[in-house]
Amino acid sequence: MYNKSLEIIGYYEIIEKLADCALTARAKEQIRSLHPFLSESKLRKNMRETTQAREMVELLGLPPLPAMEHIEAFIEKAVIGELLLPEQLEEIGLFLNAVRRLKLYLKKGEEQRIRIAFYNDNLYLPEELKEDIERCIRAGRVDDYASGYLKDIRRQIQRSEEKISEKASRALKAAGACASDSFIVQRNGRLCIPVKKECRTKVAGSVVDKSASGATLFIEPEAVAALREELEVWKIQEDSEERRVLYELLEQIAQNEEALKEDVRVIAVLDFVFAKAKLSLDMDASEPAINLDRYISITGARHPMLERETCVPLDFEAGRGTSGIIITGPNTGGKTVALKTVALVSAMACAGLHVPCTSADVAMNNQILCDIGDGQNIADNLSTFSAHIKNVLDILKRVTKDSLVVMDELGSGTDPAEGMGIAISILEELRRSGALFFVTTHYPEVKEYAGRHPGISNARMEFDKETLKPLYRLTIGESGDSCALYIAKRLGVPDGMLAAAAREAYGPRAEHVIAELKGYEATEPFCKVSAPRLKPVDHIKPAAAQEDSFTRGDSVMVLPDRKIGIVVQTADSRGNVLVQVQKEKLIVNKKRLKLQVPASQLYPEDYDFSIIFDTVEHRKARHQMERKYQGDLEIEVFDE
Structure with a gap:
C-alpha cells in the first residue's frame, strides 16, 4: 500500500534498487510490496535471513538462481495436456538444471551451518524428468536419440531425400537441350527441373510451376514424384513419433506438478532474500x-x-x-x-x-x-x-x-x-x-x-x-x-545594514553579534554600479494647449477651409500668423489655426527654412549678397 511519508524520505527508491537486484518476477513483486513490519517476530526472521544470505554470498558468491520467466505457465499447460514446443520443454530442462546447481550451492552453506541454506530441504529435483528432457530435447528440437524408432525413421527420411536428389539430377541430365538451366530448383516443396516451354511433351512429369515470363516450366519428374510420396509417409511417421515423445514428457511434468511448483516458490523466496543480501553488499551496509x-x-x-x-x-x-x-x-x-x-x-x-x-x-x-x-x-x-x-x-x-x-x-x-x-x-x-x-x-x-x-x-x-x-x-x-549574517558579511553586505539586521533579530544581544561580525572580511566590497537610464517618448501636446505658441515650420490646418499650411512667421501682437499655403503666403488669425505636427518632429535642428519659404530668385540674391555688397539687390525678410 502506497505511503506518502515513505516516498518523501526516499524509501521507494531503495525498494526499486532492491527490485533490480532480484531475478524472478515473483521476487520483484514481493519486494515492491515490502513495508516496515509491525510484527516483531516477522521482522527478526526477515533480518536474520538477510544477514545469513549476505554471509553466504560473501563466503560462496552469488547463488545460481534462474529467472523462471515462463516456468509456471509451462507447468500449467502440461497439467491440462496442452502440447509444449520442444524449445519450451528445453526451458524447463534448464530450470531443472538450475535447481540442481542451486541445491549444490545450498549444500555448501549447510556444511557451514548457515541456517538459510536449509531451504535446500524444500527443493526437490525430479532426476528422471531432468535426464529425459536432456536426452530427448536438444537445440530446440526432438533429438534423434529420443527413441530408437524415431532414429530409424529419420534414417529412412535421409535415404529418401538422397534418392530424390539423385533421381532429379539424372532427369536433368536426360533432359539435355530441353533444360533451360543446368541446376535443380525447388518449387512448392518439390524438386523440379527447369524445362523450356516448347519441350514440355519431351519430359515426363507434372508441371509444378512456371517462370514469370512463361518461357520456363518447372517439372517434377515421374521418378521423383514416386519417391516424394514415400518421403511424405516417413515424415508423417516422424511427426507422430515426436508428438509421442513430447506427450510422454508432458505426462512426467504433470506427475511432478507439486514438486515443480514448490521449487518455483522456494526459488522466489531465495531470490527475495539474496536480493537483500546483494543490496547490503552494494551499500556496504550492516545489520541493525x-x-x-x-x-x-x-x-x-x-x-x-x-x-x-x-x-x-x-x-x-x-x-x-x-x-x-x-x-x-x-x-x-x-x-x-x-x-x-x-x-x-x-x-x-x-x-x-x-x-x-x-x-x-x-x-x-x-x-x-x-x-x-x-x-x-x-x-x-x-x-x-x-x-x-x-x-x-x-x-x-x-x-x-x-x-x-x-x-x-x-x-x-x-x-x-x-x-x-x-x-x-x-x-x-x-x-x-x-x-x-x-x-x-x-x-x-x-x-x-x-x-x-x-x-x-x-x-x-x-x-x-x-x-x-x-x-x-x-x-x-x-x-x-x-549564520545568515556571517554569510551576508562575507558576500559584501555593508556593515550598517548588518548592524540594523542584528538589532532587529537579536535585540539586547545584538552588540555582541555586531562586534563578532567585524572580525570577518567581505570577499569583495559593496559598491554602487551605474545603471542604464530610461528614454521616455516626447509626447505631443494637444493643439488647444499650443494655440498661443505656434513656431516657424509647424504644420497647421487653416479653418474653416481645412487647408494644410506651414507657419512662416509667428503671431504678432494682434494674434495674426503668416502661413504659407501651397506657395501662397496668407495672414491668418491664430484662432483659425489648428496644430497638426510641430516643426520639432518635421525638421532637424537648425534647418534652413529659406528652402521652403524663399523663391529661387531670393535664394540667388541672398547668395550673391553673402559674397559681396550688391547695391541694386533687395530681399523682403520675414521676422521669426
Whole structure:
C-alpha cells in the first residue's frame, strides 16, 4: 500500500534498487510490496535471513538462481495436456538444471551451518524428468536419440531425400537441350527441373510451376514424384513419433506438478532474500539491532542515494529520556538530509533490510510520519503554509507513542511571530503524544522551548564561518545559528545594514553579534554600479494647449477651409500668423489655426527654412549678397 511519508524520505527508491537486484518476477513483486513490519517476530526472521544470505554470498558468491520467466505457465499447460514446443520443454530442462546447481550451492552453506541454506530441504529435483528432457530435447528440437524408432525413421527420411536428389539430377541430365538451366530448383516443396516451354511433351512429369515470363516450366519428374510420396509417409511417421515423445514428457511434468511448483516458490523466496543480501553488499551496509524501547542510535550513517565519496557520515541518538530533537543551523547545511537519513534508516531497518551505517540500534515504529518539502499543492489551490498545516494536522491525528515523526522547517511559510507560536504548539502536542520526533527550525524561541523541557534536546548542523561552508556534522545538545549574517558579511553586505539586521533579530544581544561580525572580511566590497537610464517618448501636446505658441515650420490646418499650411512667421501682437499655403503666403488669425505636427518632429535642428519659404530668385540674391555688397539687390525678410 502506497505511503506518502515513505516516498518523501526516499524509501521507494531503495525498494526499486532492491527490485533490480532480484531475478524472478515473483521476487520483484514481493519486494515492491515490502513495508516496515509491525510484527516483531516477522521482522527478526526477515533480518536474520538477510544477514545469513549476505554471509553466504560473501563466503560462496552469488547463488545460481534462474529467472523462471515462463516456468509456471509451462507447468500449467502440461497439467491440462496442452502440447509444449520442444524449445519450451528445453526451458524447463534448464530450470531443472538450475535447481540442481542451486541445491549444490545450498549444500555448501549447510556444511557451514548457515541456517538459510536449509531451504535446500524444500527443493526437490525430479532426476528422471531432468535426464529425459536432456536426452530427448536438444537445440530446440526432438533429438534423434529420443527413441530408437524415431532414429530409424529419420534414417529412412535421409535415404529418401538422397534418392530424390539423385533421381532429379539424372532427369536433368536426360533432359539435355530441353533444360533451360543446368541446376535443380525447388518449387512448392518439390524438386523440379527447369524445362523450356516448347519441350514440355519431351519430359515426363507434372508441371509444378512456371517462370514469370512463361518461357520456363518447372517439372517434377515421374521418378521423383514416386519417391516424394514415400518421403511424405516417413515424415508423417516422424511427426507422430515426436508428438509421442513430447506427450510422454508432458505426462512426467504433470506427475511432478507439486514438486515443480514448490521449487518455483522456494526459488522466489531465495531470490527475495539474496536480493537483500546483494543490496547490503552494494551499500556496504550492516545489520541493525532492533528494539521496542523507543531508542535510536546510529553511527556513521550515509544516505544511500548520495555519493559515498562526498557524503559526510551522520551520528545520531535519541530516546532513553529524550523523545524529541530540534535541529538548527544554516540553510544548505544538511538539516533536511539528516532528517531523511534518520527516517530512511529507521524504515529500512523495520523492513528487514541492512542499513548504510557503521552500527545502528533502531526502534520499531508503528508508522513513520513526515512533513518535508514545500508541500505546495497547485491542484488543491493550497499555499505552502496551508499545505504544511494540512500535513501537520494529518500527522497529529495519527501519531501515537510508537510513531516516528520528522518535520522540516517547522512553522515556516507565514508571519514569523505567528509561525513561531504554531511551531511551539505543534511541538507541545508531539511531546504529549510520547512519540519520537525530530524537527528542524530557524526560530530562536523554539530553541528556548527545547531548553525548558528535559525530554527535548537541541542539535545543530556545524558550519565553518571562515570558509562559509557547511560541515554536515550534527552535534546533539547544542543549538545552532542560521549564520545568515556571517554569510551576508562575507558576500559584501555593508556593515550598517548588518548592524540594523542584528538589532532587529537579536535585540539586547545584538552588540555582541555586531562586534563578532567585524572580525570577518567581505570577499569583495559593496559598491554602487551605474545603471542604464530610461528614454521616455516626447509626447505631443494637444493643439488647444499650443494655440498661443505656434513656431516657424509647424504644420497647421487653416479653418474653416481645412487647408494644410506651414507657419512662416509667428503671431504678432494682434494674434495674426503668416502661413504659407501651397506657395501662397496668407495672414491668418491664430484662432483659425489648428496644430497638426510641430516643426520639432518635421525638421532637424537648425534647418534652413529659406528652402521652403524663399523663391529661387531670393535664394540667388541672398547668395550673391553673402559674397559681396550688391547695391541694386533687395530681399523682403520675414521676422521669426
